[in-house]
Amino acid sequence: MERDSAEVLADWIGNADTVVFFGGAGTSTESGIPDFRSVGGLYESGQDEFPYPPEEMLSRDFFYRKPEIFYKFYRERMVYREAQPNDMHRLLADLERQGKLNAVITQNIDGLHQKAGSRRVLEVHGSVLSNTCTECGAKYGLGTVMNSDGVPACKLCGGAIKPDVVLYGEMLDSNVLEASVRAIEEADLMLVGGTSLTVQPAASLVGMFTGGPLALLNRTPTPYDSRADLLITESMGAVAQRVRRLLGSGR
Structure with missing residues (x-):
């Protein structure tokens, strides 16, 4: 058999x-946690609410140009704390x-x-669990990113905090x-x-x-x-x- x-x-x-x-x-x-390219995945579901394609919003260039929109998308579509x-x-x-x-x-x-x-x-x-200040390199956990409004700022120098995930570019x-x-x-x-x-x-x-x-x-x-x-x-x-x-x- x-x-x-x-x-x-x-x-x-x-x-x-x-x-x-x-x-x-x-x-x-x-x-x-949805995948990226299948029906109902991240790339498809993010197109109605946000004015930019998900691939663009998840790029290094976009993070520095429009960090507020980046973080709105990131918090809503990339982080699943209850999973x-x-x-x-x-x-x-x-x-x-x-x-x-x-x-x-x-x-x-x-x-x-x-x-x-x-x-x-x-x-x-990379990982959503680790985040780094773009100015002084101070490290922060996920809670700092999720519990702040807009672009999370470093407590030491005021610089923007960036997730330690590999973005496009x-x-x-x-x-x-x-x-x-x-x-x-x-x-x-x-x-x-x-x-x-x-x-x-x-x-x-x-x-x-x-x-x-x-x-x-x-x-x-x-x-x-x-x-x-x-x-x-x-x-x-x-x-x-x-x-x-x-x-x-x-x-």
Whole structure:
């Protein structure tokens, strides 16, 4: 009898020495956070209320030109403080605690991996949880941004506070990219989930994996489907929940 995808994935995880995960927005959609490009996603939903395209409002140039509009969009559409981790976040935290998983590499900025218990999270696009004064470099938490009106100002120098997220027109953190490459090179199983694998250069990290089987979990086709040894188009949360039960960590 043919085994289902969750059984195959659980076996692969059980037999692996080192697992690495690379994920995108689809990892958090089952936690109530919309993705970017699908129907009802961030880019579509932001077009009626705001006078600029979401891609423009999320650019470095726009932040400095129109910071008030940037922050209105950012607070309303980019931050989900009440969101809770789903079974995929919990599975990855389980695997790290068991010494199986060496890193979560994520394009997400929501902090849900850490909320689930993951400690080694490489955030290639930054995080809403961290913010920096553009003048003196003082650091602030998310509460400072969300509990202020308009453009949050630094308490030390009065400068504008900017979220530590990678905006369009900004470079990715080279240290995070280097750590991601090392984690991928060390792994003998790679899980990729919830990403269209179209955003570069982050998506090119998947092409660097040569250590063993590649499992790709995504609802829609990606440019890397032909490279996957296991392709899963079911709900990530449902698959992760079954894998957790099969591994004995999801009771």
